[in-house]
Amino acid sequence: MRITxxxxxxxxxxxxxxxxxxxxxxxxAYEGDMIAAALVAAGWRHFRLTRRHGEPRGIFCAIGRCTxxxxxxxxxxxxxxxxxPVEAGMVITTQTGSGEWT
Amino acid sequence: MEETDAAIIGAGPAGLAAAxxxxxAGGRVVLIDENSRPGGQLFKQIxxxxxxxxxxxxxxxxxxxxxxxxxxxxxxxxxxLDTVAYGIFxxxxxxxxxxxxxxxxxxxxxxxxxxxxxxxLPFPGWTLPGVMGAGAxxxxxxxHRVLPGRRILMIGSGNVGLIVSYQALQAGADVVAxxxxxxxxxxxxxxxxxxxxxxxxxxxxxxxxxxxxxxHVEGAELxxxxxxxxxxxGTERQVPADTICLSVGxxxxxxxxxxAGCRFTYVPALGGHVPLHNWDMQTSRxxxxxxxxxxxxxxxxxxxxxxxxxGMAAARSLGLLTEGDAASKKADIRKRLVSLREGPFGRLxxxxxxxxxxxxxITHAG
Numbered sequence: 256m257r258i259t260x261x262x263x264x265x266x267x268x269x270x271x272x273x274x275x276x277x278x279x280x281x282x283x284a285y286e287g288d289m290i291a292a293a294l295v296a297a298g299w300r301h302f303r304l305t306r307r308h309g310e311p312r313g314i315f316c317a318i319g320r321c322t323x324x325x326x327x328x329x330x331x332x333x334x335x336x337x338x339x340p341v342e343a344g345m346v347i348t349t350q351t352g353s354g355e356w357t
Numbered sequence: 358m359e360e361t362d363a364a365i366i367g368a369g370p371a372g373l374a375a376a377x378x379x380x381x382a383g384g385r386v387v388l389i390d391e392n393s394r395p396g397g398q399l400f401k402q403i404x405x406x407x408x409x410x411x412x413x414x415x416x417x418x419x420x421x422x423x424x425x426x427x428x429x430x431x432x433x434x435x436x437x438l439d440t441v442a443y444g445i446f447x448x449x450x451x452x453x454x455x456x457x458x459x460x461x462x463x464x465x466x467x468x469x470x471x472x473x474x475x476x477x478l479p480f481p482g483w484t485l486p487g488v489m490g491a492g493a494x495x496x497x498x499x500x501h502r503v504l505p506g507r508r509i510l511m512i513g514s515g516n517v518g519l520i521v522s523y524q525a526l527q528a529g530a531d532v533v534a535x536x537x538x539x540x541x542x543x544x545x546x547x548x549x550x551x552x553x554x555x556x557x558x559x560x561x562x563x564x565x566x567x568x569x570x571x572x573h574v575e576g577a578e579l580x581x582x583x584x585x586x587x588x589x590x591g592t593e594r595q596v597p598a599d600t601i602c603l604s605v606g607x608x609x610x611x612x613x614x615x616x617a618g619c620r621f622t623y624v625p626a627l628g629g630h631v632p633l634h635n636w637d638m639q640t641s642r643x644x645x646x647x648x649x650x651x652x653x654x655x656x657x658x659x660x661x662x663x664x665x666x667x668g669m670a671a672a673r674s675l676g677l678l679t680e681g682d683a684a685s686k687k688a689d690i691r692k693r694l695v696s697l698r699e700g701p702f703g704r705l706x707x708x709x710x711x712x713x714x715x716x717x718x719i720t721h722a723g
Contacts, residue, residue: 258502258528263403263417267502292501300486300573311572313486314505317493319391320474337496338393 257296273343290336290347291317291324302326302336306352326350330357361387361435363671364451364464366442366613369397370657371649371664372470373425378668379466380432382677387462388434389453391441395429396422397472398492399657401499403527404520406658418657445617449644466644466671469614470664473607473628473650478512482568482577483603491521491604498528506600510577511535514559516656518604519548526555533598535559538582545702565601566593574601609651617645624709627653635716636691637670638663646671653710662694670717687717 259267270285277294284293291314294302301311302324315323319338328334328347332354336347348357363379365372368390376388394400402418429436440455450461475490482488487506491513497505509530511522514537522532535552540562542549552559562582569576581592607628611621614632620641621630631653638646646667649660666687673683698707 256504256507256529258498258504261502262527264499264502289501292497292503295497295501295505296503302486310484311486312484313489313573314493314497315489316475317489317496317501340393 273341275341275343275345275347277347278349284341286341288341290326290328290334290339290341290345292337293341294336301349303350303354304352309351325354327354327357332356359460360463360465361385362464362675362677363387363466363468363668364389364449364462365468365470366390366451367397367470367472367649367651368392368395368436368438369470369472369649369660370399370421370425371472371651371660371667372397372468373422373429374661374664375468375470375646375648375668375671376434376664377425377428377432378665379468379672379675379677380429380434382669382672382675384672384675384677386432386434387464388429388436389440389442389451389462390436390438393439395426395436395438399425401492401495402520402657403499403524421657421661442613445613445645465675466646467617468638468646468648468664468667468671469632469651470647470649470660470667471610471613471651473609473654475603476606476608478565478603478605480565480567482570482574485568485570485572485574487570487574487599488568488601488603491517491602494600494602495521495524498524504528504530506574506598507531508533508598508600510565510596510598510601511604512565512601513537513604513606514539514542514544514549514561515604515606516544516548517607518602519544519552521602521604522557523548523551523555530600532557533596534579536563536565536579537561538564538586540584545700564588568601569595574599577601607650607654609654611651614640614645614647614651617642619645619647622713624653626705626709633713636666636714637687637717638667639670639716644674653706655706656697659694659697662690662697666690666694 282297312323315321317337319335324336325333362384365376365388376386380386399418399422444452509525510533511518566578566580576597580588619632632640648663648667672678
């Protein structure tokens with residue numbers, strides 16, 4: 256859920272809408288969004304699956320330290336989605352295990 | 358080879374203040390931060406600061422950040438963003454990485470203001486999507502303006518837990534409860550009162566037994582603790598929640614100080630291992646200073662003052678300030694730091710810090 260109006264931060268400034276593809280589905284994002292923020296806004300919870308047990312992981316620190324939210328972005332694995340801004344047409348997939356270049 | 362008078366690592370409140378003081382004295386300053394935006398956590402701190410008027414009390418963190426950035430600009434601080442300081446080498450060489458390249462910057466003085474990271478708390482289900490640091494929720498809400506959930510359970514009643522809970526309400530979420538393992542609330546009464554007034558329970562002597570939910574958080578099972586911190590059987594109860602936030606303390610980010618060979622001391626109430634430093638914020642390595650949470654977990658307001666001290670001391674050691682000028686400016690800041698460390702929490706930190714802060718002693722304050 257996006258916080259469009261906020262008692263302290265005020266109304267969010269309008270930003271350009273763009274589309275990214277996540278696991279084959281189109282997701283609406285706004286210029287300046289971090290990938291993780293756009294996914295959270297779209298209700299995404301699972302960012303990757305662990306190597307041994309395939310357990311889901313989501314955002315944990317949101318500042319690029321913990322690496323729990325890494326995904327495959329445009330063919331590149333282990334991208335920290337919480338500190339990587341979206342770009343129009345980005346292709347993102349849930350990462351499994353250590354990830355692979357695709 | 359690139360070189361500068363002072364390199365400051367970390368552009369949060371401590372680093373910004375340090376950069377301003379060295380640059381104000383006429384030094385060439387390079388300020389380094391791994392993030393794409395300077396300000397550290399200040400831009401997430403939408404609450405009004407607490408303390409006396411000289412410490413920007415009543416001013417929101419975001420406003421303080423804007424003022425500091427303006428000053429950095431005015432004094433000509435060079436800021437390198439999206440740049441990681443990965444190491445400190447002989448001769449004060451700082452290994453930097455960013456924009457797909459690595460290089461070395463030599464600095465006559467280095468001020469480490471790397472800050473801190475959140476501690477985690479493991480319990481069954483703590484890895485499920487929906488369990489996150491309180492800082493993660495704060496970043497998502499106040500910087501990215503998205504809510505990762507609608508029903509938040511906060512673990513830990515220190516200032517971070519209390520403030521972020523209140524900010525979650527401001528962002529439009531519900532807070533189910535604040536859970537605290539200790540028998541009393543950890544943070545300031547003023548923050549706790551704001552939570553209490555909204556009707557959110559603060560459950561002291563309670564902890565999380567396990568998270569409910571298979572592939573994401575659906576709730577938590579809480580349990581009461583006895584005087585020995587042991588769970589009391591039969592007191593389990595389930596609360597619904599889609600997000601569980603951990604605010605169980607911070608720990609200083611000391612990797613670079615370690616690599617540089619600084620001497621350390623261990624003080625759990627300051628967050629763990631802390632580089633030894635004196636009242637000039639100088640470490641056991643003469644040309645290396647620390648400021649802010651890396652020098653012991655405190656608050657943004659103390660971080661700012663420590664940054665100013667470190668900046669002035671570094672400027673003095675570079676010959677940019679006269680001894681008399683530096684001494685009187687530093688004495689003012691030390692006085693302000695002492696007054697910031699009033700109250701039960703501040704006094705404890707002061708009593709823990711001052712014994713090892715030998716050298717360049719504060720002489721006038723009681």
